[in-house]
Amino acid sequence: MGLRSGIIALMAAMxxxxxxxxxxxxxAGKPLTVGCSTAVTTGSFVPGIHPVTATVAGSPTAVVSxxxxxxxxxxxxxxxxxxxxxxxxxxGSLRLVRTVPLPGAWGMAMTHDGRYLLVADYRATVVLRxxxxxxxxxxxxxxxxxxxxxxxxxxxxxxxxxxxxxxxxTSGALSVFDLARALRDGFTAPQVAIGIVPLAYGALxxxxxxxxxxxxxxxxxxxxxxxxxxxxxxxxxxxxxxxxAVLGKAYAGCxxxxxxxxxxxATAWVTTEQSNAxxxxxxxxxxxxxxxxxxxxxxxxxxxAGVVLADGGRIALVANSNRGLVPGTGGPASQTxxxxxxxxxxxxxxxxxxxxxxxxxxxDLSVNPAINEVYLGNFNSGTIEEFPVxxxxxxxx
Numbered sequence: 088m089g090l091r092s093g094i095i096a097l098m099a100a101m102x103x104x105x106x107x108x109x110x111x112x113x114x115a116g117k118p119l120t121v122g123c124s125t126a127v128t129t130g131s132f133v134p135g136i137h138p139v140t141a142t143v144a145g146s147p148t149a150v151v152s153x154x155x156x157x158x159x160x161x162x163x164x165x166x167x168x169x170x171x172x173x174x175x176x177x178x179g180s181l182r183l184v185r186t187v188p189l190p191g192a193w194g195m196a197m198t199h200d201g202r203y204l205l206v207a208d209y210r211a212t213v214v215l216r217x218x219x220x221x222x223x224x225x226x227x228x229x230x231x232x233x234x235x236x237x238x239x240x241x242x243x244x245x246x247x248x249x250x251x252x253x254x255x256x257t258s259g260a261l262s263v264f265d266l267a268r269a270l271r272d273g274f275t276a277p278q279v280a281i282g283i284v285p286l287a288y289g290a291l292x293x294x295x296x297x298x299x300x301x302x303x304x305x306x307x308x309x310x311x312x313x314x315x316x317x318x319x320x321x322x323x324x325x326x327x328x329x330x331x332a333v334l335g336k337a338y339a340g341c342x343x344x345x346x347x348x349x350x351x352x353a354t355a356w357v358t359t360e361q362s363n364a365x366x367x368x369x370x371x372x373x374x375x376x377x378x379x380x381x382x383x384x385x386x387x388x389x390x391x392a393g394v395v396l397a398d399g400g401r402i403a404l405v406a407n408s409n410r411g412l413v414p415g416t417g418g419p420a421s422q423t424x425x426x427x428x429x430x431x432x433x434x435x436x437x438x439x440x441x442x443x444x445x446x447x448x449x450x451d452l453s454v455n456p457a458i459n460e461v462y463l464g465n466f467n468s469g470t471i472e473e474f475p476v477x478x479x480x481x482x483x484x
Contacts, residue, residue: 118379122312123341124363127407128386133426133441138463138472140446141181143172147464149195149451150471151204152176156458158221161471162192162206169193169208173220174471181473185223189213194241194451198248198266203229205251205266207239212253214269230274236262236283241292241345246299250281250325254290254304261286261293261304263324282327286317292345295321296352301334301370303355305343314343316357316380318373337377340366340384345393345451350400354382354433358391358405360412365391365405365425367432383432385439387425393451396429397461401479402440403427404461406449422447424463426477440480446470 145165152159159174159181169192174181191208197217198205204215211233219227238257244250249267261284269279289307296303302319316339323332341361348355348370355368365385372380388407395404405425424443432438446465453462459476 119381119384121340121359121362121364121366121381121384123361126386127363127389128425128439129388129407129423130425130439130442133443133477136443136474136477138444138474139179139181140470140472141174141183142470143183144186144469145170146466146469147172147450147471148193148466149453150462150464151195151197151453152455152460152462153197153217153221154201154455154457156455156460158217159462159471159473160195160204160220161464162195164192169206171195171204171206171215171220173223176473181471185220187215187220187227193239194254196242196244196251198244199246200248203266203270205232205242205244207242207253209238209240209256212239212242212251212264214266214274230269232262232264232266232269232274232279234262234264234280234283236260238290243293243295243302245295245321245325246297250321252293252295252302252324254293255283256290258283259286259288259290259306260284261290261302261319261324263327265325281325282329284319284324284332285330286333287315292343292357294346294348294355296348296370297350298352301352303346303348303370305339305346305357307342307344307360310342310361312338312341314339314341314359316343316346316355316368316373318370335374335377337368337373337380339368340364347394347396347403349396349429354429356394356396356403356429358387358394360390360392360408363387363389363391365394365403365427365432367429383435383438385427385432387427387439388423388442391425393449393463395452395454395461397454397456397476398479400429402477403429403432404443404452404454406445406452406463408448408450408466410448410467422449424449424452424461428479440477443474443477446472
């Protein structure tokens with residue numbers, strides 16, 4: 088994400104000048120808070136888990152699989168262009184079978200019916216047919232979703248597969264598209280690009296609530312404790328209400344980058360790269376009392392990026408990128424996946440179950456619940472990895 092490279096020095100100065108406090112436990116009756124931090128928590132490796140890795144021709148960001156687990160897709164960038172690499176998967180094996188060139192390839196999402204794969208290329212989002220990706224016959228691209236938003240990075244799809252949402256990193260907004268209309272009438276048809284919800288600088292993570300009524304978006308803002316978690320009314324956004332769709336926002340530590348929502352919709356889990364923490368927010372309070380929405384602050388490894396919930400929401404998996412934006416943080420041991428007990432975190436108890444080995448700059452995670460497998464892209468290692476979902480064991484007090 089090139090937005091950040093020019094202001095690394097500002098962030099380093101911020102750490103030196105006293106914005107590097109760790110999470111603060113609340114006094115009686117006061118809300119929980121979190122600051123910037125260079126401290127890391129790694130934990131010992133979870134026994135019995137040995138990731139399978141495969142090499143890609145570039146730097147992977149996202150990895151998703153078909154419901155059957157037979158096919159795995161990785162978004163890869165290299166030399167200013169992108170691709171989706173297609174792997175045939177079997178227990179203990181990932182075999183590259185084809186590469187589909189694209190202008191760029193960052194965040195991805197698959198429609199719930201398994202028919203389409205959406206790939207953000209920073210300028211627009213390409214829609215690919217999954218069956219053609221699998222079979223390798225013909226061009227899988229069916230169209231491109233584009234509007235005035237810039238920096239499309241993460242993608243989410245509504246529960247009914249009708250709408251698509253993209254975070255616009257450079258223009259600080261959320262783009263909303265009628266995917267069903269695009270597939271039916273053509274991608275340049277009127278009302279395909281529904282609207283752009285204005286947010287703030289550095290929109291990245293986007294997630295849809297389980298009931299489809301809310302959207303959650305992170306904006307990392309300027310360096311320091313200026314990141315925000317936004318809650319958006321999905322129906323208003325889908326109707327083109329744009330700025331009228333925003334229901335609330337809450338401060339989310341230093342540089343929040345990803346968000347995942349619990350299966351019951353009650354908690355939004357956010358990774359904060361410069362707080363080195365996983366944050367839990369009560370989604371109801373994001374609207375009615377945002378100052379008290381933060382429920383838990385869980386220390387993790389260096390500069391956490393991707394987050395995904397597994398085992399019915401009992402555990403959170405966090406990719407500790409250790410990407411090196413702040414000198415003096417992390418170390419090789421911090422390039423891991425933290426395994427967190429969500430119940431322990433929300434109860435205010437030690438929540439770390441352990442860690443999973445990762446490559447350099449682990450980025451986005453996904454889970455296939457049908458086969459209980461986790462997928463991860465290691466951006467600087469040029470590898471993707473797969474491992475089973477760890478057990479939600481109770482952390483030691």
